[in-house]
Amino acid sequence: xxxxxxxxxxxxxxxxxxxxxxxxxxxxxxxxxxxxxxxxxxxxxxxxxxxxxxxxxxxxxxxxxxxxxxxxxxxxxxxxxxxxxxxxxxxxxxxxxxxxxxxxxxxxxxxxxxxxxxxxxxxxxxxxxxxxxxxxxxxxxxxxxxxxxxxxxxxxxxxxxxxxxxxxxxxxxxxxxxxxxxxxxxxxxxxxxxxxxxxxxxxxxxxxxxxxxxxxxxxxxxxxxxxxxxxxxxxxxxxxxxxxxxxxxxxxxxxxxxxxxxxxxxxxxxxxxxxxx
Ligand code: ADP
Numbered sequence: 371x372x373x374x375x376x377x378x379x380x381x382x383x384x385x386x387x388x389x390x391x392x393x394x395x396x397x398x399x400x401x402x403x404x405x406x407x408x409x410x411x412x413x414x415x416x417x418x419x420x421x422x423x424x425x426x427x428x429x430x431x432x433x434x435x436x437x438x439x440x441x442x443x444x445x446x447x448x449x450x451x452x453x454x455x456x457x458x459x460x461x462x463x464x465x466x467x468x469x470x471x472x473x474x475x476x477x478x479x480x481x482x483x484x485x486x487x488x489x490x491x492x493x494x495x496x497x498x499x500x501x502x503x504x505x506x507x508x509x510x511x512x513x514x515x516x517x518x519x520x521x522x523x524x525x526x527x528x529x530x531x532x533x534x535x536x537x538x539x540x541x542x543x544x545x546x547x548x549x550x551x552x553x554x555x556x557x558x559x560x561x562x563x564x565x566x567x568x569x570x571x572x573x574x575x576x577x578x579x580x581x582x583x584x585x586x587x588x589x590x591x592x593x594x595x596x597x598x599x600x601x602x603x604x605x606x607x608x609x610x611x612x613x614x615x616x617x618x619x620x621x622x623x624x625x626x627x628x629x630x631x632x633x634x635x636x637x638x639x640x641x642x643x644x645x646x647x
Contacts, residue, residue, distance in 0.1 A: 541565030
């Protein structure tokens with residue numbers, strides 16, 4: 371080596387080391403910022419929760435008293451709907467912050483998915499129909515036994531159905547729940563298809579990301595924080611399942627498919643086994 375060559379090599383090595391140090395610094399900063407964001411969201415959720423709980427208690431008391439006239443009854447309705455909406459946003463915010471910090475545990479028990487799905491449907495059917503949409507439902511003839519957390523599974527179904535209604539202005543929301551495969555590889559499949567605004571292909575993969583919203587003015591006006599589908603994906607995975615979205619593109623409707631592993635026949639609770647055959 372010529373001395374000048376050696377010096378140049380040492381210089382470029384030093385430059386590389388410097389670049390590496392800078393990159394590490396930036397990564398540390400990003401990790402720290404991410405941590406502070408999670409902390410802030412958790413704090414925000416808690417701070418909003420208490421006043422909201424007080425408002426909801428007060429509304430409950432007013433409701434029991436009964437409205438004075440129809441105008442007041444209408445106001446009660448508005449306050450109640452909007453507070454519920456706010457409460458769901460806050461719950462979602464707290465949930466997602468707990469989940470990202472690994473603080474959510476499932477309370478699993480053997481349950482019939484078809485039954486818990488029907489419970490969700492009874493609540494959501496009026497909401498879908500109130501938007502002038504047709505709801506088509508196909509449920510299995512036999513129970514679908516799996517080991518899951520009933521509340522969380524209902525949350526998964528509610529979020530997907532709610533979205534189908536929210537992002538569809540006219541037409542049909544069709545829902546299908548069925549079993550695929552047998553024994554060890556049996557899984558429950560839930561398909562929710564709508565004739566709504568659809569999702570452009572380049573945005574499909576991202577819809578499950580936290581705070582993701584397919585960003586158009588049309589869609590922004592529908593509210594929401596872009597948390598629902600992140601919760602759906604995390605909760606589905608915690609049940610050992612998967613979720614996928616497809617769409618023909620803008621204006622072509624969307625389809626969400628959730629797959630969840632079913633219980634092996636020998637693990638179905640004995641008292642209910644007769645129904646499962
Ligand atoms: P949001 O609170 O915005 O609804 P989600 O996490 O539930 O948050 O959904 C993320 C984004 O995915 C939505 O903002 C919307 O752009 C898109 N999306 C979800 N479901 C549908 C659907 N059925 N049709 C069209 N777009 C949808």
